[in-house]
Amino acid sequence: MRYAETGFDLEIDLSRGSIERVATDPKLTALYLGGQGTAAKILWDRVPPEIDPLDPENLLIFSTGLLHSTPVPGANRTSVDTFSPQTGRYSHSLFGGFFGPEMKYAGYDKFIFRGKADDLVYLWINNDKVEIRDATHLRGKGAQETALILKEEVGDDNAQVASIGLAGENRVYMASIEHANSSASRGVGVIMGDKRIKAIVVRGTKDVYIAQPTELAEISIPMYKEMYDNKDCGDSMAHGEGDEFHVDNFAWGNARTRRNQFFTKEMEEEWISLEDKLRMRWTGCHNCPKDCHQAINYPGRMPYFQKCYSKLTYAMGSFGDLDFDYNIIGITQEYGMDAYSTPQTIAFAIELYEAGILTDKDLPDFPGADGETVEGYNINTSRFFYLVEKIARREGIGDVLANGIYAAARQIGNGAEEYDHNTIKKFEQVPIKLGYVNYPYFLMYATGEKMNITQIEGSYPQAPIVDKKEREEFVKNWDAAPERFKKWFMEWEPRTNVSLEAAVHICDWNEAMHYIDDAIGTCAFLSSFRGQFGGRPPYHIYNMPDFITRASGIELDSDELWEVARRNRNLVRALNIRRGLRRADERPPEDHWQKREPENEQKLLDMYYEFKGWNNDGIPTRETLDKLGLNYVSKDFIQRGILE
Amino acid sequence: MTGEAVSNGLKKRIIKEIKVNLDKCIGCRACEMACSGFHAEPKFSSTNPARSRIRVIVEDRKDVYLPIRAGDYSSAECAGRNTYTINGKDYSQCSFCTVSCPSRDLFKEPDSDLPLKCDMCESVPPLAEPMCVQVCCCDALTYVEREEVVDVKEVRRDEIDLGLESLISKHGIEKVAKIVAQIARTSKG
Ligand code: SF4
Ligand code: SF4
Ligand code: SF4
Ligand code: SF4
Numbered sequence: 093m094r095y096a097e098t099g100f101d102l103e104i105d106l107s108r109g110s111i112e113r114v115a116t117d118p119k120l121t122a123l124y125l126g127g128q129g130t131a132a133k134i135l136w137d138r139v140p141p142e143i144d145p146l147d148p149e150n151l152l153i154f155s156t157g158l159l160h161s162t163p164v165p166g167a168n169r170t171s172v173d174t175f176s177p178q179t180g181r182y183s184h185s186l187f188g189g190f191f192g193p194e195m196k197y198a199g200y201d202k203f204i205f206r207g208k209a210d211d212l213v214y215l216w217i218n219n220d221k222v223e224i225r226d227a228t229h230l231r232g233k234g235a236q237e238t239a240l241i242l243k244e245e246v247g248d249d250n251a252q253v254a255s256i257g258l259a260g261e262n263r264v265y266m267a268s269i270e271h272a273n274s275s276a277s278r279g280v281g282v283i284m285g286d287k288r289i290k291a292i293v294v295r296g297t298k299d300v301y302i303a304q305p306t307e308l309a310e311i312s313i314p315m316y317k318e319m320y321d322n323k324d325c326g327d328s329m330a331h332g333e334g335d336e337f338h339v340d341n342f343a344w345g346n347a348r349t350r351r352n353q354f355f356t357k358e359m360e361e362e363w364i365s366l367e368d369k370l371r372m373r374w375t376g377c378h379n380c381p382k383d384c385h386q387a388i389n390y391p392g393r394m395p396y397f398q399k400c401y402s403k404l405t406y407a408m409g410s411f412g413d414l415d416f417d418y419n420i421i422g423i424t425q426e427y428g429m430d431a432y433s434t435p436q437t438i439a440f441a442i443e444l445y446e447a448g449i450l451t452d453k454d455l456p457d458f459p460g461a462d463g464e465t466v467e468g469y470n471i472n473t474s475r476f477f478y479l480v481e482k483i484a485r486r487e488g489i490g491d492v493l494a495n496g497i498y499a500a501a502r503q504i505g506n507g508a509e510e511y512d513h514n515t516i517k518k519f520e521q522v523p524i525k526l527g528y529v530n531y532p533y534f535l536m537y538a539t540g541e542k543m544n545i546t547q548i549e550g551s552y553p554q555a556p557i558v559d560k561k562e563r564e565e566f567v568k569n570w571d572a573a574p575e576r577f578k579k580w581f582m583e584w585e586p587r588t589n590v591s592l593e594a595a596v597h598i599c600d601w602n603e604a605m606h607y608i609d610d611a612i613g614t615c616a617f618l619s620s621f622r623g624q625f626g627g628r629p630p631y632h633i634y635n636m637p638d639f640i641t642r643a644s645g646i647e648l649d650s651d652e653l654w655e656v657a658r659r660n661r662n663l664v665r666a667l668n669i670r671r672g673l674r675r676a677d678e679r680p681p682e683d684h685w686q687k688r689e690p691e692n693e694q695k696l697l698d699m700y701y702e703f704k705g706w707n708n709d710g711i712p713t714r715e716t717l718d719k720l721g722l723n724y725v726s727k728d729f730i731q732r733g734i735l736e
Numbered sequence: 737m738t739g740e741a742v743s744n745g746l747k748k749r750i751i752k753e754i755k756v757n758l759d760k761c762i763g764c765r766a767c768e769m770a771c772s773g774f775h776a777e778p779k780f781s782s783t784n785p786a787r788s789r790i791r792v793i794v795e796d797r798k799d800v801y802l803p804i805r806a807g808d809y810s811s812a813e814c815a816g817r818n819t820y821t822i823n824g825k826d827y828s829q830c831s832f833c834t835v836s837c838p839s840r841d842l843f844k845e846p847d848s849d850l851p852l853k854c855d856m857c858e859s860v861p862p863l864a865e866p867m868c869v870q871v872c873c874c875d876a877l878t879y880v881e882r883e884e885v886v887d888v889k890e891v892r893r894d895e896i897d898l899g900l901e902s903l904i905s906k907h908g909i910e911k912v913a914k915i916v917a918q919i920a921r922t923s924k925g
Contacts, residue, residue, distance in 0.1 A: 161783055162783065163769055163770070163773050163780060163783060165766065165871075190765070197784060197785065197786070236797060240797065249793070249794075249795070272796060273796065296786075297784065297786035297846040298784065298786075298846075299776075299782040299783070299784045299787075300782060300783050300784065301781065301782050302773075302780055302781055302782060302783070305773075305776070305778055305779060305780035305781040306778075306779065306780060308780060309773065309779070309780040313770070313870060313871065316766060316870070316871045316873050317873055319873075320873035320874070372799040373762070373799055373801070374762060375762045375763045375764075375796070375801075376762040376763065376764040377764065378764065378765055379764060379765060379766050379769045380764055380766070381762075381764065381766065381871075381873040381874065383762045383874070387796065387799060389799075394797065395796075395797045395798075395799070397796075
C-alpha cells in the first residue's frame with residue numbers, strides 16, 4: 093500500500109489523444125519526495141536539452157506535494173514544471189487553492205502532458221474516467237468564466253478547475269494558469285496554451301491513506317490553532333501590513349524610482365476603506381487556517397482573488413493608485429497574466445515610448461500621444477489598459493512585448509536593451525533597487541533557479557534586531573534555526589554585511605527550505621518564506637521529518653531531509669546546466685544595488701560553488717552528483733562533455 | 737446523548753449543536769478533512785472529503801460558502817438543527833441559504849451510496865469538541881450544548897434504520913426485503 097501518495101501518474105499525450113494511468117516507483121518518492129523533486133526527475137529523463145520548449149515533446153507537469161490530502165495543515169501547493177520559451181530553461185511555479193488535493197482524491201500524484209492538441213481542448217478527469225474534450229467553444233473566454241462554464245458542463249460543482257485565459261491561448265510568455273483563489277505564473281501558462289489545453293477539470297472521491305494515523309493526527313490537529321494564532325505566518329502583506337514597506341522601498345515605474353516616505357497615514361486610511369468596500373471575503377487554501385486571499389468584487393469585473401503583492405504591482409508600475417490596481421487585475425486575471433512581469437513589461441514599453449524608441453507607429457492611438465494632459469489624471473493608467481490588450485492578443489507591438497522584456501528589448505533594438513535593467517537570466521524580477529550590496533541576497537539572486545527571490549529567500553532574517561536583549565530572546569525561541577545561524581545572528585552588527593561564510597550558509601538554508609516545501613507541498617507562507625519575519629515558521633527542518641514519516645511511512649531525519657533538498661536542488665541545477673547555464677549568467681541586475689563589491693561578489697560565488705560541490709563554472713561535480721545518487725546526471729554530463 | 741429523568745415519560749437531555757456562521761467561513765475545507773479522517777477505520781487511516789459528514793458548498797464568484805452537516809436521512813436535507821448566521825443575522829430554519837438547497841446528493845458513501853450522517857463525533861472517550869469545530873479556527877463552526885426537556889418515547893434512529901430507509905427510498909421496499917432475505921439464507925448456510 094502507498095501512503096500519502098497515490099502511486100499513480102496520469103500520462104496524457106495530446107498529439108495522439110492517448111491517456112494512461114501509470115504506476116510510479118516508490119523508490120523515487122523516497123529519493124525526491126514528490127512535487128517539484130519527482131517532476132524534475134521526469135523532465136531530466138524525458139526532455140533532453142535538444143527539445144525546444146515549444147516543441148510538442150516538451151512536458152507540462154502538474155504535481156501534488158507528498159503531503160497533499162493528508163491531515164497536515166497547509167499542504168496544498170501544486171507544482172507546475174516545464175521548460176520556458178522565455179528563458180529556454182527550467183520553469184517552475186506553485187499555486188495554492190484546492191487543485192492538488194483534488195488530484196490525489198481522483199487517484200493521481202501527477203498529470204503529465206505531452207504533445208499538442210490540434211485545437212483547444214479541456215481535460216475532464218473524474219476519478220478513473222478521463223476524457224479529452226473539445227474546448228473550442230471556450231476560445232477567448234476568461235479563465236474564471238471558463239471554470240464556471242466547465243463546472244456546469246461536467247455537472248459537478250465540486251470539481252476543481254485550472255484554466256488559462258486569452259494570454260495563454262495566444263502563447264504570451266507571461267501567461268498564468270488560474271485556479272480558484274490562486275495562480276501559477278513564471279512561464280508555465282504559455283506551455284499550457286501551446287499544448288492547446290484550455291482547462292483541466294478534476295474531481296476525486298477516493299481515499300488517500302496515512303501510514304501512521306494516530307501519530308500523524310496527534311501532531312497535525314494542534315497545528316491548526318498554532319498557525320491561526322501565529323501572526324508571523326500566512327501572508328500578512330495581504331492584510332495591509334507591509335503596504336508601507338512595499339510602497340516606500342520597492343521601485344516604481346520600470347523598476348526605477350524609489351518614493352521614500354510616499355506612504356502616508358491618509359493613504360493608509362483610504363486604502364483600507366477601499367479594500368473594505370471591494371472585498372467580499374477573506375479566504376484560505378485547502379486545509380489551512382490562514383486567510384491570505386481576498387475575494388474582490390470590483391464593479392464591472394468578474395469577481396477575482398487578490399493575493400500577495402499583486403495589489404501594488406500595477407499601481408507602482410504605472411505610478412497609479414490602489415483603485416487602478418484593483419480595477420486592472422479584474423481584467424488581467426481573466427486574461428491569465430502574471431501580475432509581476434506584466435506590469436513591468438508595460439512600464440518598460442512606456443519608457444521606450446517616452447524615449448522615442450517606440451513611436452506612434454508602433455503604438456497607434458496610444459493614450460496621451462498628443463501630449464495633452466488632464467489635471468489630476470495619470471495617463472499611464474490608460475496606457476496600461478491599452479497595452480494589456482495588445483499583449484494579451486499579441487497584436488502589433490504586443491506580439492513583441494509578449495516575449496518578455498529581455499527578448500522584446502533585443503527585438504526592438506535601437507537602444508532598447510538599455511531599458512532591460514531588471515531581468516536575471518532573461519526573466520523579470522521584483523522591482524527592488526537598493527543602496528548597498530547584500531551578500532546573501534547577491535548569492536540568492538545570482539544562483540537561484542526558481543526565478544523569483546520570494547521562492548528563494550525566507551528563513552534567515554533580512555536584518556538584525558537592534559536591541560540586543562530582544563535579539564537574545566529571539567534566538568532563544570528560534571526553533572527553526574540550526575545552531576550556526578544563531579551565532580551569526582547574535583554577531584550581526586546592524587547595517588553591516590554578514591561574513592562571506594555566513595552568506596553562503598544563509599543562501600543554502602533559505603533555498604533548502606523551499607526545495608523541501610516544493611516537494612511536499614507545504615505553503616511557503618507557513619515555512620520557507622516566513623521564518624525571516626519573526627523566526628517562528630510553523631514548519632521547519634526539525635519538525636518536518638515527523639510529518640513526512642507519519643504521513644508517508646518514509647523514515648527520515650532532519651539531516652536526511654536536508655539531503656533530499658540538496659538532491660532536488662542539484663537535479664534542478666542540472667536541468668539548467670544541460671541547457672547552457674554557466675557562471676557568466678549568474679548575476680543580479682547591474683543596478684540592483686548602487687554600491688557593489690565586485691571582488692567580494694566573485695569570492696562569494698567561488699565559496700558558494702565550493703560549498704555546494706560545484707566546479708568553478710557552477711556545474712555540480714561528478715563526486716557531488718554521485719554522492720547524491722544522481723549518477724545518471726554525472727554520466728550524462730560526461731557524455732556531453734559538460735564534465736571531464 | 738445523556739439524560740436524567742424529569743417526570744414520567746419526560747427527560748432532560750443535553751442537546752449538542754453546531755452553530756454555523758457563514759460570514760466567517762474562509763472555505764478551507766479543514767472541516768471535511770478532519771471529519772473524514774476521524775471517521776475512517778481506524779481513525780485517521782485515510783482521508784476523503786467525499787466521506788465527510790460535513791461538506792462545504794463553495795461558489796466562489798458568488799461569495800457562497802456554506803458548510804452543511806448531514807442530518808437524519810431523508811432524501812434532501814442538511815442537519816435541521818443548525819443555526820446559521822448569514823450576513824450578520826441568525827436563522828434557525830432551512831431554506832434561508834443563499835443557494836438553492838444543495839445538500840440533496842452530498843451525503844452518501846462514494847462506494848456504497850449508503851447515507852452518511854453526522855454523529856457529533858460521539859466516541860469513547862468523548863471529544864471536548866467535535867472534530868470539525870476543533871479545526872475551524874475562525875469560528876465559522878462553534879459548538880454549543882444546551883439542555884432540553886424531551887419525550888423519552890421518541891425513538892433514537894440508528895445507522896441501520898437510516899441506511900435501510902435510504903435503500904428503500906432508492907430501490908423500493910420489496911427489492912430490499914428480498915435481498916435481506918437472500919442474505920439471511922446464504923449467511924446461514
Ligand atoms: S498560508 Fe495562506 S497562501 Fe498559504 S496555504 Fe494558507 S491560506 Fe493559502
Ligand atoms: S473549517 Fe470552518 S472556515 Fe474552513 S471550510 Fe470548514 S467551516 Fe469554513
Ligand atoms: S436550504 Fe440550507 S438550511 Fe435548508 S436544508 Fe438546504 S442547506 Fe440546509
Ligand atoms: S460533528 Fe463530527 S461527525 Fe459531525 S460533521 Fe463535525 S466532524 Fe463530522
